[in-house]
Amino acid sequence: MKVQAPLILKLMALAILACVPLTGESFYTELIAKTLVLAIFAMSLDLLVGFTGLVSFGHAAYFGVAAYAVAQLSPKYEAASLWFVLPASVGLSALVALFVGLFVLRTKGIYFIMVTLAFAQLAFFVFHDTPLGGGSDGIYLNVKPTAEIAGWVPFDLDNQQHLYYFILAMLVAVYAFLSRILQSPFGRVLVGIKSNEHRMQSMGYITFRYKLAAFALAGGLGGIAGFLYAVVFGFVTPELLSWHQSGNVLLMVILGGMGNLVGAIAGAFLFTGMQEVFATWTKHWQLVMGSVIVAAVLFLPGGLAAIPGRIKRSLQGGGSHE
Amino acid sequence: MSDVNNEALLVAHKITRHFGGLVANQDVCVNLIRGKVHVLLGPNGAGKSTCINMLSGDLPPSDGKILFKGKDITGLTAAQRSLVGIGRSYQRTNIFPKFTVLENVRLAAQSRKQQAWRIFSKAQEQQWALDKARACIEEAGLGKKVDWVSGVLSHGEQRQLEIAMVLATDAEVMLLDEPLAGMGSEESAKMVEVLKRLKPTRAILLVEHDMDAVFAVADTITVMVNGQVLESGPPAQIKASVAVQQAYLGTEDSFHV
Amino acid sequence: MDFASFLIQTLNSLQYGLLLFLVASGLTLVFGIMGIINLAHGSFYMIGAYLAFVLASATGSLFMAILLGIPLALIFGAFLEWALFAHLYKRDHLEQVLLTFGLILIFEELRSLLVGDEVHGVDIPAMFSGSIQLSEVLSYPVYRLVISAVCIVLAVALYFVIQRTRLGMMIRAGNHDRTMVEALGININMIYRVVFALGVALAALAGMLASPISSVFPNMGSHVLIISFVIVVIGGIGSVWGALAAALIVGFADTFGKVLLPELSGMVVYIVMAGVLLWRPEGIFKKG
Numbered sequence: 001m002k003v004q005a006p007l008i009l010k011l012m013a014l015a016i017l018a019c020v021p022l023t024g025e026s027f028y029t030e031l032i033a034k035t036l037v038l039a040i041f042a043m044s045l046d047l048l049v050g051f052t053g054l055v056s057f058g059h060a061a062y063f064g065v066a067a068y069a070v071a072q073l074s075p076k077y078e079a080a081s082l083w084f085v086l087p088a089s090v091g092l093s094a095l096v097a098l099f100v101g102l103f104v105l106r107t108k109g110i111y112f113i114m115v116t117l118a119f120a121q122l123a124f125f126v127f128h129d130t131p132l133g134g135g136s137d138g139i140y141l142n143v144k145p146t147a148e149i150a151g152w153v154p155f156d157l158d159n160q161q162h163l164y165y166f167i168l169a170m171l172v173a174v175y176a177f178l179s180r181i182l183q184s185p186f187g188r189v190l191v192g193i194k195s196n197e198h199r200m201q202s203m204g205y206i207t208f209r210y211k212l213a214a215f216a217l218a219g220g221l222g223g224i225a226g227f228l229y230a231v232v233f234g235f236v237t238p239e240l241l242s243w244h245q246s247g248n249v250l251l252m253v254i255l256g257g258m259g260n261l262v263g264a265i266a267g268a269f270l271f272t273g274m275q276e277v278f279a280t281w282t283k284h285w286q287l288v289m290g291s292v293i294v295a296a297v298l299f300l301p302g303g304l305a306a307i308p309g310r311i312k313r314s315l316q317g318g319g320s321h322e
Numbered sequence: 323m324s325d326v327n328n329e330a331l332l333v334a335h336k337i338t339r340h341f342g343g344l345v346a347n348q349d350v351c352v353n354l355i356r357g358k359v360h361v362l363l364g365p366n367g368a369g370k371s372t373c374i375n376m377l378s379g380d381l382p383p384s385d386g387k388i389l390f391k392g393k394d395i396t397g398l399t400a401a402q403r404s405l406v407g408i409g410r411s412y413q414r415t416n417i418f419p420k421f422t423v424l425e426n427v428r429l430a431a432q433s434r435k436q437q438a439w440r441i442f443s444k445a446q447e448q449q450w451a452l453d454k455a456r457a458c459i460e461e462a463g464l465g466k467k468v469d470w471v472s473g474v475l476s477h478g479e480q481r482q483l484e485i486a487m488v489l490a491t492d493a494e495v496m497l498l499d500e501p502l503a504g505m506g507s508e509e510s511a512k513m514v515e516v517l518k519r520l521k522p523t524r525a526i527l528l529v530e531h532d533m534d535a536v537f538a539v540a541d542t543i544t545v546m547v548n549g550q551v552l553e554s555g556p557p558a559q560i561k562a563s564v565a566v567q568q569a570y571l572g573t574e575d576s577f578h579v
Numbered sequence: 580m581d582f583a584s585f586l587i588q589t590l591n592s593l594q595y596g597l598l599l600f601l602v603a604s605g606l607t608l609v610f611g612i613m614g615i616i617n618l619a620h621g622s623f624y625m626i627g628a629y630l631a632f633v634l635a636s637a638t639g640s641l642f643m644a645i646l647l648g649i650p651l652a653l654i655f656g657a658f659l660e661w662a663l664f665a666h667l668y669k670r671d672h673l674e675q676v677l678l679t680f681g682l683i684l685i686f687e688e689l690r691s692l693l694v695g696d697e698v699h700g701v702d703i704p705a706m707f708s709g710s711i712q713l714s715e716v717l718s719y720p721v722y723r724l725v726i727s728a729v730c731i732v733l734a735v736a737l738y739f740v741i742q743r744t745r746l747g748m749m750i751r752a753g754n755h756d757r758t759m760v761e762a763l764g765i766n767i768n769m770i771y772r773v774v775f776a777l778g779v780a781l782a783a784l785a786g787m788l789a790s791p792i793s794s795v796f797p798n799m800g801s802h803v804l805i806i807s808f809v810i811v812v813i814g815g816i817g818s819v820w821g822a823l824a825a826a827l828i829v830g831f832a833d834t835f836g837k838v839l840l841p842e843l844s845g846m847v848v849y850i851v852m853a854g855v856l857l858w859r860p861e862g863i864f865k866k867g
Contacts, residue, residue: 049673055672055673055676057676103853103856103857104856106856106857106860107812107856107860107861109672110610110614110616110672110816111812111816111860111861113616113672113676114616114808114809114811114812115808115812115852115856117805117808118805118808118809118812118849118852119849119853121805121849122846122849122850122853125844125845125846125849126846128845129842129844129845129846130842180441180442181441181442183444183445183446184440184441184442184443184444184445185432185436185437185438185440185443185445185448186438186439186440186441187441187445188425188429188432188445189429189432189436189438192418192421192429195418195419195420195421196416196417196418198416199412199416199417199418200429201399201400201401201404202378202379202380202400202401202404202410202412202416203401203404203429203430203433203487203491204401204404204405204433204434204436204491205401205433205436206399206401206402207401209438210438213438243801243805247618247680250676250677250680251677251680254673254674254677258673284688284691284692286684286685286687286688287684287685287688287689287692289681289684290681290682290683290684290685290688291681291685292681293677293678293680293681293684294663294678294681294682294685296677297670297674297677297678297681298663298666298678
């Protein structure tokens with residue numbers, strides 16, 4: 001049983017997020033902006049993992065492709081047009097995902113996890129070793145894209161507040177888009193595939209095509225996150241495609257409880273929060289993070305979004321017919 | 323008129339299946355005719371599951387041909403066969419346990435009009451699929467439990483759900499794997515009535531153990547033993563057959579009707 | 580490429596492939612028999628290498644380090660299985676991925692805490708520190724030949740254990756039906772513990788053997804892990820012989836790839852994997 005956060009809570013959260021830049025705290029604004037980017041990344045993976053049942057351990061590849069794309073497509077000391085580089089980067093990452101999907105979706109289960117990881121590693125090497133990337137040092141996005149259309153500049157991405165609201169708007173857009181898709185006949189097929197792929201096939205669904213579409217879509221949405229990341233930080237390295245990155249985003253999805261878009265967003269915030277807090281305790285914060293993860297898996301199989309449900313069920317005194 | 327009634331919809335010609343050294347099916351021939359119920363019978367291990375799996379596309383044959391309305395479909399996958407008009411229900415529970423009965427069948431119905439690109443339309447507003455699903459659920463006798471989560475249904479009710487799902491895919495050939503399993507005598511009788519009602523426009527293959535039900539509804543019975551067809555013919559012939567009685571001697575199944 | 584260079588690259592391919600086989604065999608056994616995906620397997624390789632460094636520094640001999648290291652690795656593996664992995668058998672792949680990902684973080688940081696982040700060298704035992712002349716200008720390190728020899732001996736030993744001993748029979752049986760095996764009175768928990776410990780020890784030994792050649796450095800586990808995954812994909816899950824064949828294929832593809840196509844270097848292995856996926860998605864030697 002999924003826990004649906006009621007609309008009022010979602011709007012309240014949105015309002016709180018919208019107020020962040022108004023506080024004037026530059027450090028926190030950038031931190032939350034980065035977290036919002038990760039939230040988009042997490043939602044894109046949730047489409048695959050939580051809704052379609054495809055555990056991809058190489059999702060960072062599409063994040064990185066888009067990030068490198070915007071850096072490479074932007075002139076060195078001039079602003080590229082946002083209305084070109086955004087669709088171009090996202091389209092590119094979707095295309096790469098489509099291509100990779102043709103290979104990896106021939107496998108299932110453990111194999112799938114491994115080959116998605118391997119393809120991400122291949123992408124890593126492409127950006128690390130070939131002229132497509134800038135080697136292990138990475139490349140800079142010196143000038144952020146401009147939003148100018150025919151002389152009119154609706155917003156300025158160099159302005160921290162504008163950039164923040166742009167990211168927030170993208171988050172809302174991705175959330176709305178995914179929500180809609182998941183309610184569509186296409187989305188129901190994906191959920192059916194996760195529940196019982198064999199039965200879907202015997203009912204006449206050529207599941208490979210649906211999975212491929214989901215894979216490409218998730219790649220493109222992950223690309224939106226990668227694009228935004230490059231714009232926020234102005235700097236891209238091969239580390240963006242590393243398996244640590246793939247593992248982190250998977251962790252976010254699981255922490256938030258899979259199959260739940262709000263959960264994915266919450267997972268991103270939880271992960272970033274933990275990272276920040278642990279880093280203040282010790283330089284070896286990954287030790288704490290790792291221990292928390294191990295403990296969470298051993299003792300908390302539903303992820304955090306399942307906690308409200310579990311509390312509710314124990315208050316009601318047992319299972320119910322929903 | 324008789325031409326239509328004798329239309330052979332699904333023909334399996336000498337289908338064979340090996341698993342390494344084990345021969346699960348050898349030169350099996352099955353003819354499924356519109357308006358007729360064909361029952362596949364045999365003791366455990368006779369190869370009935372393998373046979374139905376080959377017909378539904380869940381298992382490719384090692385040898386032999388399968389024809390649907392005259393066209394060779396041996397190479398088609400299960401999904402492709404479903405789209406052509408061959409539907410299958412399963413012996414072991416193979417539904418979507420967390421979805422409601424309605425959603426299970428709606429998904430089955432939706433498969434007939436997969437307009438996947440319409441990503442902004444809402445599944446729950448596709449009235450044609452919902453109406454069709456409700457109709458099939460009624461026909462399978464599960465009308466009272468339309469909004470129940472399918473995972474909590476009884477075993478017999480899940481068999482009914484399976485039938486509803488196959489109906490919703492407009493299957494002209496229905497391959498039903500032990501649809502009466504786990505049902506009490508009253509439920510069985512109801513299901514037999516459903517099958518009789520479905521019969522006229524479809525070709526039905528039944529794999530079944532329940533002898534009473536079998537003889538109540540079968541037009542043809544094929545008995546399999548050790549992967550091969552022992553005998554095939556009308557129920558009276560099979561009932562009287564000495565070879566069939568002997569085949570069942572010494573097995574756990576009994577062949578007393 | 581002249582013959583001597585070709586010979587060198589072939590020997591290198593063999594040695595690299597055999598070393599990878601040690602790591603991958605443990606991985607595929609754990610996958611195939613216990614159904615667990617263990618991302619931390621590369622960490623065992625890293626732990627082995629660091630163990631070799633620490634023990635060799637303390638005792639002055641790589642021999643002693645390996646002699647001490649193997650039992651330590653076995654005990655560590657058995658402990659890990661008892662404490663953590665035994666709880667993963669009933670969990671789905673996602674939870675296994677997550678938990679073992681957490682383990683990688685723990686191992687890396689513990690290593691950082693206990694031994695530091697510097698790169699270390701390990702001395703080749705004096706007895707093997709020479710070279711064999713292959714031509715007037717080219718020679719080949721004896722130690723690399725020793726590595727290959729040790730791996731071959733282990734592969735043969737593994738063959739005998741799996742094919743010819745009761746333990747191996749139980750391992751093969753456990754591969755297929757856990758409850759059936761339990762019903763026969765065989766203690767499946769013990770088998771799982773032994774198999775897991777064996778896998779850990781093999782990976783650690785590979786790290787120990789490799790330490791003089793590759794040095795001992797922080798991220799050495801990750802790369803080996805992903806390559807091991809590729810090997811298991813190519814060879815088929817659960818097939819030890821598939822892992823051997825695939826490891827050799829990978830060893831050759833990578834070594835010759837780096838020499839013949841330096842622009843592609845690290846990517847050749849993945850391209851080979853992609854090819855295998857198109858042809859046989861379940862691995863070349865997938866067990867039935």
